[in-house]
Structures are given as C-alpha cells and as structure tokens.
Amino acid sequence: MPHQKLIARLQATGGLSDEERRSLDGMPRTIRSLADGEYFSREGDVASHCVILVSGFLCRHKIVEGRDQILSFHVPGDMPDLNTLHLSEMDHNLVSIGRSTVALVPHRFLSQMLDGSPRLTYAFWRETLIDAAIYRQWVANLGGHDAIAKIADLSLCLTIFI
Numbered sequence: 001m002p003h004q005k006l007i008a009r010l011q012a013t014g015g016l017s018d019e020e021r022r023s024l025d026g027m028p029r030t031i032r033s034l035a036d037g038e039y040f041s042r043e044g045d046v047a048s049h050c051v052i053l054v055s056g057f058l059c060r061h062k063i064v065e066g067r068d069q070i071l072s073f074h075v076p077g078d079m080p081d082l083n084t085l086h087l088s089e090m091d092h093n094l095v096s097i098g099r100s101t102v103a104l105v106p107h108r109f110l111s112q113m114l115d116g117s118p119r120l121t122y123a124f125w126r127e128t129l130i131d132a133a134i135y136r137q138w139v140a141n142l143g144g145h146d147a148i149a150k151i152a153d154l155s156l157c158l159t160i161f162i
Contacts, residue, residue, distance in 0.1 A: 003027065003052050003103060005077030014123040023113055023120070029103040034096035041094045047084035049104040053077065056100025062092050072135055073097070082128055085110055 007024050010016055016024070031054070034040060040051060043062065051058075058074040071092055074080040080094055085107055114121045 003029070003054070003077075005054075006052050006079065009077050010120075010123045010127070013126060014119065016119065016123070020117060020120055023117065027103075027105045027113070028109055029105050032102050032104060034100045034102060036096060036098050038096045039093060040096065040102060041081065041090050043090055043093055045090045047081060047088050047090060047107070049106050050079055050085060050110060051081055051094070052079050052103045052105060054101040054103050057097040058100060058102075059095055059097050060092050061095065072131075072138055078131075079124075079127065080131075082124060082131070 003024060007016070007021055010024070011021070029052070030049075032040075034056070040058065041047060053074050053076050055076055058078070058080055060071040060074070060080055061068050062071060063069070072080070081090070084090065088107070110124075114124060
C-alpha cells in the first residue's frame with residue numbers, strides 16, 4: 001500500500017488503533033508518477049488534495065529575486081502539503097527531485113476522517129508541527145552559516161535519509 005511509511009510514522013509517534021490504521025490504509029488515492037524536475041504544485045495553485053510521498057524525493061521552494069530558494073526536502077511518508085487542508089492556496093512550489101511517486105488524497109476525505117477521530121487529528125496536527133519545527137531550523141541554518149557550512153549540513157541530512 002502506498003502510505004505504509006506514513007502509517008508507520010504516525011504509529012511510532014502517537015500510536016494508532018487497528019481501526020485508525022484501517023482508515024488510513026483505506027484512504028482513496030490517485031497514484032501519480034513525477035519525472036525529475038516535474039512540478040507537483042506551484043505557488044498560487046488551489047489544492048483539493050493532499051499528497052503523500054510514496055517514493056523518491058520532493059523539494060519545497062520559492063523563487064526569490066529570480067532564483068530558486070529551497071525551503072525543505074521531503075522523503076517517503078511525508079505529506080508536504082498537509083497545510084492545504086486548511087490553507088488551500090499554495091504559497092510555494094513543490095517539485096520532484098529525481099523520479100518520484102505520490103499518492104493524492106482528497107481534502108474532503110481527509111476532513112471527514114479527521115472529524116471522526118481525535119487521535120488521527122492529533123497525529124496529523126503533530127506532523128504539521130514537526131514540519132514547522134524542521135522549517136524553522138532550516139531558516140535558521142540559511143541565515144546563520146556560510147555556504148560551506150550550509151552544504152555540510154545538507155549533506156549530513158541527506159545521508160540520514162538515504
């Protein structure tokens with residue numbers, strides 16, 4: 001199943017009942033393959049689905065003064081646009097790094113599922129807070145180090161995930 005890494009992470013961080021695991025496993029989804037450099041979404045797009053990264057890597061970025069500014073990297077099991085469940089307009093771009101596979105889950109289904117499960121709501125909220133904490137560290141790293149230190153930090157992060 002495409003979201004096993006997401007389910008495993010939610011189970012590890014918050015614990016899930018059998019019913020919650022079945023609900024997550026049964027999420028309706030559309031599987032989409034992305035080529036290297038293919039945009040999944042662009043700044044200004046209005047989202048109606050959240051994406052679960054199944055395989056490969058995604059990168060969140062913005063164009064700042066004519067150049068790409070990477071905001072984050074995403075690994076299998078991540079939901080890099082979970083925020084669109086409440087803020088549907090994208091304020092950044094989401095692009096594939098290499099070949100990637102994603103599963104699209106409709107907002108409507110996610111909202112109904114979360115309305116019926118306080119523990120799943122907590123787990124998804126926690127995922128969003130973890131993403132925000134990583135993002136804050138990323139911003140601090142960008143502003144607090146020279147180029148060589150930034151590359152060293154990035155290399156360390158990539159070796160952890162690969």
